[in-house]
Amino acid sequence: MVFRGAAFSADAGTASLLRGPNGSGKSSLIRVLAGLLPPARGDATLTLGGRRLSLREDPETWRESVALAGHLDAVKPSLTVRENVDWWARLHGAAPGAAQDALERLRLAPLAEDPAQYCSAGQKRRLGLARLLVAGRALWLLDEPTVSLDAASVALFADVVRDHLRAGGVVLAATHVDLGLGEVAMVDMAAFGAAPPPGSGDSAPASAPARAAARTAAFGASADDDPFLGGDWR
Amino acid sequence: MKPFLALLLRDIRLAFRTGGGGLLGVAFFLAAVLMTPLGIGPGGMVLEKIAGGTLWVAALLACLLSLDRLFQADLEDGSLDQIALAPLPLEGVVIAKAFAHWLTTGVPLILAAPVLGLMLHLPSPAYGALIAALAIGTPALSLVGAVGAALTVGVRRGGLLLSVLVLPLYVPTLIFGARAVDQAGLGLPAGPSLLFLGAVTLLALAVAPFAAAAALRVNLR
Numbered sequence: 001m002v003f004r005g006a007a008f009s010a011d012a013g014t015a016s017l018l019r020g021p022n023g024s025g026k027s028s029l030i031r032v033l034a035g036l037l038p039p040a041r042g043d044a045t046l047t048l049g050g051r052r053l054s055l056r057e058d059p060e061t062w063r064e065s066v067a068l069a070g071h072l073d074a075v076k077p078s079l080t081v082r083e084n085v086d087w088w089a090r091l092h093g094a095a096p097g098a099a100q101d102a103l104e105r106l107r108l109a110p111l112a113e114d115p116a117q118y119c120s121a122g123q124k125r126r127l128g129l130a131r132l133l134v135a136g137r138a139l140w141l142l143d144e145p146t147v148s149l150d151a152a153s154v155a156l157f158a159d160v161v162r163d164h165l166r167a168g169g170v171v172l173a174a175t176h177v178d179l180g181l182g183e184v185a186m187v188d189m190a191a192f193g194a195a196p197p198p199g200s201g202d203s204a205p206a207s208a209p210a211r212a213a214a215r216t217a218a219f220g221a222s223a224d225d226d227p228f229l230g231g232d233w234r
Numbered sequence: 235m236k237p238f239l240a241l242l243l244r245d246i247r248l249a250f251r252t253g254g255g256g257l258l259g260v261a262f263f264l265a266a267v268l269m270t271p272l273g274i275g276p277g278g279m280v281l282e283k284i285a286g287g288t289l290w291v292a293a294l295l296a297c298l299l300s301l302d303r304l305f306q307a308d309l310e311d312g313s314l315d316q317i318a319l320a321p322l323p324l325e326g327v328v329i330a331k332a333f334a335h336w337l338t339t340g341v342p343l344i345l346a347a348p349v350l351g352l353m354l355h356l357p358s359p360a361y362g363a364l365i366a367a368l369a370i371g372t373p374a375l376s377l378v379g380a381v382g383a384a385l386t387v388g389v390r391r392g393g394l395l396l397s398v399l400v401l402p403l404y405v406p407t408l409i410f411g412a413r414a415v416d417q418a419g420l421g422l423p424a425g426p427s428l429l430f431l432g433a434v435t436l437l438a439l440a441v442a443p444f445a446a447a448a449a450l451r452v453n454l455r
Contacts, residue, residue, distance in 0.1 A: 034315070037454075063318060068315060072310075074316045078248060079248070079251065091241065091317070092321065093236050
């Protein structure tokens, strides 16, 4: 069992930081919320433009409503920087020009025609983060998003996140460092040890199309239910 | 349809970039078939008899060669997670990737096969059947192979395991494909064998996307 009884909620336009020691299940929780790792118990709900989505009832639609930036940047080294962003934009059906905007926003435009294999670790990370902009999803799930970024890039990314929040998005970031977002909610994984799941609270649904409220309640993961969550799975 | 095309075009583009191995399959096909007359000797009658089977066996092996990276490359760099979040069901992802694999591996095999037929003294009436059989049969190789690739996506050096899993499933395609070529070479109608070959491919198209998508879902955890 990695964690159980994880329960928290977030309103549109807010960011939450997921804290906890190594192995406490931050990445697992992020993957659960991305719809990639089925939780043994519990559910997550997302209210999107008045429509309520449930992770358990409709994982397909759920996956199409969140954006994930994980440990891996999903960058193809043999494609150019622009080709990488363009393909994500097309995959997500982004508006034409979205790729160029994302490149400029993350200061990748000067590198656009270079193969991604020549990018430094920090540039690759920024390229991975550019995908968040072309995906056009309300809920951003970030797993250590600022690893290998320099101070200027961290500040730049904080700006990008703030813009997303201002547009009514929701951000959940697992991180050990300060993202420079100012006042944000903290979710401490240490509280979700083997404790029994607490009662579920109420989410704050939002009505405007771009606004979203995410709430996750009572995640339980027990080795009896799911062998994949047993042991020290990260 | 847009995400499907985006994925298809990306896979084709990647196949012809550095390390993509787009034309590796056809290069292996050429090498493997050219070894046969060297090993057996140029005596016309033997080669003529085994030409159809040799071409088909070499085509199967050439197809297998590039299959192990079909999903693995995307799993390793995190792309598969992102593709799973895209507005395209995983079944569609499998079809797009298998289609791209066929276009970059199967189609070059079909184009190269008549030339290699010449080297093997393939009887002249058999050429039409050879091209038709490869065109009808090779999509099944990519589709069935995608299931094997999805099952072994998390296995390091899974290429060997993939071959063991997938080769038995290639048997129907091999039998009907080689038979069509043989029949045509003897002046008999190849039609019935081609129809069976088409049935195998259609069955693969109906089943493989779901099987491969289910395997990917497990491996994405």
